Amino acid sequence: MWEETIKIDGPYNFDSVLDRHQPDPLKQVNLEQRSIRVPIFIDDRPHVVDVKAIGTIDQPAFHLSGKSEADKAALIQRIAEIFQWNVPLKRIHQYFQQTDLKEIFQTFIGTPLILDFDLFGSITKCIIHQQINMKFAYTLTEGFVKTFGFEIDGLWFNPQPETVATLTVEQLREIKMSGRKAEYIIGFAREIVDHGLDLEALKRESDEEIFHRLTKVRGIGKWTVENFLLFGLGRPNLFPMADIGIQNALKKLYQLERKPTNEEMAHYIKGWEPYLSYASLYLWRSIE
Structure with missing residues (x-):
């Protein structure tokens, strides 16, 4: 078990972050305690990090805790990236x-501009959300994650490409996903697993290069790439x-x-x- 206190420069409104995450049934947010639990992968190893605000908008400070002491530094770095504490x-x-x-x-x-917790999940969520209302989008995403993802300490993790690449359209149709979206999501996962699309490596590419690479993948258009650039990267x-x-x-x-x-x-x-x-x-x- 590890703990760490982080102080950053203000202004930074963490309560607005929690408000935006609150409607998502997959997110574990406690508005009274000003806290959120974050699922993170470090070198394919899943971790749960608890993040709690202990400061103000003008003097922001946070208490972080997790279980893996060995990955502490990497987890803190990823949390800082997700919540954009260096911006x-x-x-x-x-x-x-x-x-x-x-x-x-x-x-x-x-x-702040908050990032999605998982790059693969960022794009699959965008594909799921295409052309449907927000309520159904949350329901469909929740079904996808809880059917094909996994749970640690009561917190759900997005299914990873290696899992999704093995699925069939029929399996995704069973959770009320359209056949076309099912094809898109499975195809995207296979692009990573079989054809070497490296989402982490995209962090080093320009916006234009990312547009060029991702729009080659069936089912990923301008709207999805813009969302990924904003909320993934x-x-x-x-x-x-x-x-x-x-x-x-x-x-x-x-x-x-x-x-x-x-x-x-x-x-x-x-x-x-x-x-x-x-x-x-x-x-x-x-x-x-």
Whole structure:
């Protein structure tokens, strides 16, 4: 058993992180204790890390604990990556004080861009969520994980590529997944297992290189890659113009009678680079 206390620079609103995870039935969140349990793989070894906030927005601090002392350093590094503790939110906040998003950034100060816990799970979740409502997306993802994943200390882990690559379409159809999505997810897993697609290695690639590589895989289009870049890898300068939530937030911000055109959006975002991902995140928050 190991424990560690981590202090980072503020502002950082961990309670907003917990609020966003709370609706997911696979996430173990305790709002009163300000804590969340995180499933992590280190060199294919599964671990559970408990993360508890013990600080404030201005002076953030966290208590971490886990069971594997041997992997402690790697686990802390991965937790810091997931929760983006090394990202200078104060600098980003100050940057947007000179833009049209000033008030939104003041209202939701310290909102971090949080990563999905697992890279393979990040993309399979996107495939599952394509073109269905959020309630059914959660139900379908929960069924997928609890049927083909595994549980440690009461916490569920996403099924890994080696498992998913051996599944049949019929097995996924049994949990109410469409045949096409089943084909996409199995095909994606086989791309990793049989053809050497290395998701960890993508961290070192440019956004353009990742788009080029992943869109070659059947069932993975622009929307899925943008989500992976944002919430799988934490890329800071993504602005998904086709996202309906973004469009509605801009409509509200600029008091438009209809959703903005691509040309209008291209004009708005000129002053928001190189932090377009944070502009996207705060715009989403403004209409939650």
